[in-house]
Amino acid sequence: MTESIWTRKPKAAPARETLTREQIVRTAMETLDADGLAGLSMRKLAAKLDAGATSLYWHVPTKDDLIDLLIDEAWGEIDVPDPGLAGWRSGVLLFAHSLRAGIMRHPWLPEVMYTRPSMGPQAMAMGSRGLALIGAAGFTGRDADFALGTVMSYVLGSAGGEVATRQMARKAGQFVEQLAGAVFEQTNQIADDTMRESARRRVEGDIEGMFYDSFTYGLEVILEGLSRNATE
Amino acid sequence: MTESIWTRKPKAAPARETLTREQIVRTAMETLDADGLAGLSMRKLAAKLDAGATSLYWHVPTKDDLIDLLIDEAWGEIDVPDPGLAGWRSGVLLFAHSLRAGIMRHPWLPEVMYTRPSMGPQAMAMGSRGLALIGAAGFTGRDADFALGTVMSYVLGSAGGEVATRQMARKAGQFVEQLAGAVFEQTNQIADDTMRESARRRVEGDIEGMFYDSFTYGLEVILEGLSRNATE
DNA sequence: CGAGGTTGTCGTACAGTGTTCGAGTGACTA
DNA sequence: TAGTCACTCGAACACTGTACGACAACCTCG
Numbered sequence: 001m002t003e004s005i006w007t008r009k010p011k012a013a014p015a016r017e018t019l020t021r022e023q024i025v026r027t028a029m030e031t032l033d034a035d036g037l038a039g040l041s042m043r044k045l046a047a048k049l050d051a052g053a054t055s056l057y058w059h060v061p062t063k064d065d066l067i068d069l070l071i072d073e074a075w076g077e078i079d080v081p082d083p084g085l086a087g088w089r090s091g092v093l094l095f096a097h098s099l100r101a102g103i104m105r106h107p108w109l110p111e112v113m114y115t116r117p118s119m120g121p122q123a124m125a126m127g128s129r130g131l132a133l134i135g136a137a138g139f140t141g142r143d144a145d146f147a148l149g150t151v152m153s154y155v156l157g158s159a160g161g162e163v164a165t166r167q168m169a170r171k172a173g174q175f176v177e178q179l180a181g182a183v184f185e186q187t188n189q190i191a192d193d194t195m196r197e198s199a200r201r202r203v204e205g206d207i208e209g210m211f212y213d214s215f216t217y218g219l220e221v222i223l224e225g226l227s228r229n230a231t232e
Numbered sequence: 233m234t235e236s237i238w239t240r241k242p243k244a245a246p247a248r249e250t251l252t253r254e255q256i257v258r259t260a261m262e263t264l265d266a267d268g269l270a271g272l273s274m275r276k277l278a279a280k281l282d283a284g285a286t287s288l289y290w291h292v293p294t295k296d297d298l299i300d301l302l303i304d305e306a307w308g309e310i311d312v313p314d315p316g317l318a319g320w321r322s323g324v325l326l327f328a329h330s331l332r333a334g335i336m337r338h339p340w341l342p343e344v345m346y347t348r349p350s351m352g353p354q355a356m357a358m359g360s361r362g363l364a365l366i367g368a369a370g371f372t373g374r375d376a377d378f379a380l381g382t383v384m385s386y387v388l389g390s391a392g393g394e395v396a397t398r399q400m401a402r403k404a405g406q407f408v409e410q411l412a413g414a415v416f417e418q419t420n421q422i423a424d425d426t427m428r429e430s431a432r433r434r435v436e437g438d439i440e441g442m443f444y445d446s447f448t449y450g451l452e453v454i455l456e457g458l459s460r461n462a463t464e
Numbered sequence: 465c466g467a468g469g470t471t472g473t474c475g476t477a478c479a480g481t482g483t484t485c486g487a488g489t490g491a492c493t494a
Numbered sequence: 495t496a497g498t499c500a501c502t503c504g505a506a507c508a509c510t511g512t513a514c515g516a517c518a519a520c521c522t523c524g
Contacts, residue, residue, distance in 0.1 A: 006418070016491065018501065042482065052503035054483075059501090063482065110346035114392040117400045119418045128427035135426065142445070145430050149393070150386070150450030157389025158381070160346040168349045185236065186351045194367065195360035198377050213374075218382030222450075225457035248519065250472065274511065284474035286512075291472090295511065470521075481510065489502075494495100 005065045006072075006120055019051055021059045025069050029106075032070060037108045067112055072120025074106045080129035083136030088230070089223060091133045096155045096219050103159035107167070110160035138231030147226055154222055162211050165202070237297045238304075238352055251283055253291045257301050261338075264302060269340045299344055304352025306338045312361035315368030320462070321455060323365045328387045328451050335391035339399070342392035370463030379458055386454055387447075394443050397434070 008021075027048055031040050042063055043053045060066045079098040081091040103109050127148075134148045187199040202210070240253075259280055263272050274295055275285045292298045311330040313323040335341050359380075366380045419431040434442070 004418075016501090041480080043480085046503095054485095054504080055502050057483070111343065114342035114346075114396045115399060117396050124418060124422050124427060124431075127430065128422065128424040131424075131426045131430055141429075142433060142442075143449075144426075145433060146446050146449040147453075149390070149446050150453050153389035153393055153450060154382070154386040154454075155389070157385035157387070157392065160389065160392075161381070161385055164346045164349050167347060183351070186238070186356065189238075189353070190356050190360065192360040192363075194363045194376075195356060197373075198359070198363055199356075201374065201377060210374075214378050214381050217375075217378040218385060218454075221379075221382050221457035221461070222386075222453055223457075224460055225453035225455075228456055229453070248472090273509085275509090278474095286475080286514095287473050289512070466524090468521105468523085471519085473516105473518075475516090476514090478513085479511095482508095484507080485505090487502105487504090489500100491498105491500085493498080 005061070005068055019049065019055060019059060021069075023049065024056060024059055024066070025073060028066060029070055029073060032108050033106055037111050064116075068116065068120065071109065071113060071116075071118055072122045074102055074109055075118060075120065075126050076122035077105070078102050078126055080126055080133060082129075083133045088133060088136040089227070091136070092151060092223065092226075093219065095130065095133060096151060099152070099155045100159045100162075100215060103156070103163060107163040110156070110163055113156075137226070139229070143229070147229070150222060150226070154218055158215050158218060162215070165211075237293065237300055251281065251287060251291060253301075255281065256288060256291055256298070257305060260298060261302055261305060264340050265338055269343050296348075300348065300352065303341065303345060303348075303350055304354045306334055306341060307350060307352065307358050308354035309337070310334050310358055312358055312365060314361075315365045320365060320368040321459070323368070324383060324455065324458075325451065327362065327365060328383060331384070331387045332391045332394075332447060335388070335395060339395045342388070342395055345388075369458070371461070375461070379461070382454060382458070386450055390447050390450060394447070397443075 024045070028040060028045055031045060031048065042056055046053045046056055049056075056066075060069070078095070080095050083091055085091065130148045130152070131144050134144050134151075137147070139147045183199055183203045187196045190196055190199075256277070260272060260277055263277060263280065274288055278285045278288050281288075288298075292301070310327070312327050315323055317323065362380045362384070363376050366376050366383075369379070371379045419428045422428055422431075
């Protein structure tokens with residue numbers, strides 16, 4: 001059992017004022033949320049901490065490991081209600097919405113989380129509580145894995161798509177008009193009327209509400225399908 | 233309407249033997265599939281084409297644009313059956329499986345597709361055909377968007393998770409034993425029995441079959457939920 | 465035939481990246 | 495007081511994407 005990122009000695013007395021891993025993780029999270037993955041470099045991060053560029057490497061083995069820590073930190077923010085508080089159905093609903101909100105707070109997550117498995121303690125805790133929740137619906141063993149996986153895959157996929165669409169608006173200069181213009185440029189070359197209208201719906205009107213409606217629609221569909229397999 | 237990556241003049245006579253965008257896209261796709269996103273650099277790609285490092289920039293504006301082209305190329309491989317061939321239900325099923333297979337062939341997709349919206353012609357065509365398919369179930373307007381979005385979000389999320397898990401096996405040196413070891417190292421620190429067993433199921437036995445079963449389980453759930461809303 | 469324009473290639477260079485190495489500093493301990 | 499640990503950091507290496515400008519091959523027009 002080799003030493004991993006997650007295991008750390010409880011750290012002795014701080015002696016003098018010094019850089020800490022917690023500090024690094026915190027400001028890295030801030031820059032990541034604000035500037036995206038491309039905006040995070042070890043040098044810039046160190047500068048933001050008034051430290052030398054390579055000082056970070058004493059606290060964190062590598063940038064990839066730092067990102068692992070950040071991902072796990074994000075998972076730690078997700079609410080997974082205790083089963084039995086209000087029934088499994090509303091519990092899963094709350095969990096799903098919390099997960100989506102987490103992705104929206106940390107829109108860099110979809111970009112990085114599909115390049116590695118999440119095995120940090122917070123990810124494990126989330127899975128553990130998720131299984132407990134889905135277990136309250138009567139799912140056990142493989143079925144519990146699959147049922148929970150269905151919900152999470154959908155939420156992550158849906159939120160990822162939402163993030164991708166929002167990213168476009170950022171690049172287009174924060175103005176919905178330009179976003180719409182870009183979409184129209186494409187859709188005008190599409191012969192299909194149904195598709196053209198669909199694309200148009202995606203940039204006209206209440207976009208925020210549309211994202212939400214789309215998300216809850218799929219969530220309802222899945223909960224509907226799941227309850228056919230649930231035993232209580 | 234500014235000129236975009238997707239619009240290109242029909243190219244005149246080739247005159248002399250020269251680099252083409254198609255050629256670049258093709259070998260870029262090969263390296264991407266084989267070595268992943270991190271393995272693709274403009275210099276290495278040019279070398280593989282026996283070209284100078286910066287020659288590519290005459291055919292492609294930027295690396296990001298090249299990746300846009302590659303993403304759209306991948307979407308072009310996805311089968312979306314005509315509605316009415318065998319009913320919408322089996323059509324959606326076939327589409328979903330084709331989409332998953334596409335992600336497996338191009339495991340770099342999840343890593344990049346959440347950083348930008350897919351607006352290439354092939355993406356549009358896929359959406360268009362998808363809407364036609366879901367329309368055969370009686371969905372129209374916003375409902376059609378949402379129903380199709382539910383299926384696609386789930387498939388992309390599920391396949392992304394599968395890719396992430398497989399990636400771990402690669403890093404662990406292609407040996408399932410090491411993969412299992414890594415998981416056990418983590419899970420042994422988890423107090424919850426249910427979670428420990430769940431994680432163990434994920435690395436023991438027929439992993440390939442488990443991925444497949446998990447995917448089809450969720451797909452069934454969604455089709456079940458959708459057919460409650462379908463009108464035919 | 466020769467001049468000019470278009471199409472395409474590519475060497476050089478710049479600013480940036482993650483990371484290694486080894487020297488250095490401060491504080492605690494024997 | 496000497497030694498050891500915990501920690502910082504400047505310099506350097508091997509990369510990266512890309513702008514620029516010089517060059518060459520071909521086509522077209524006079």
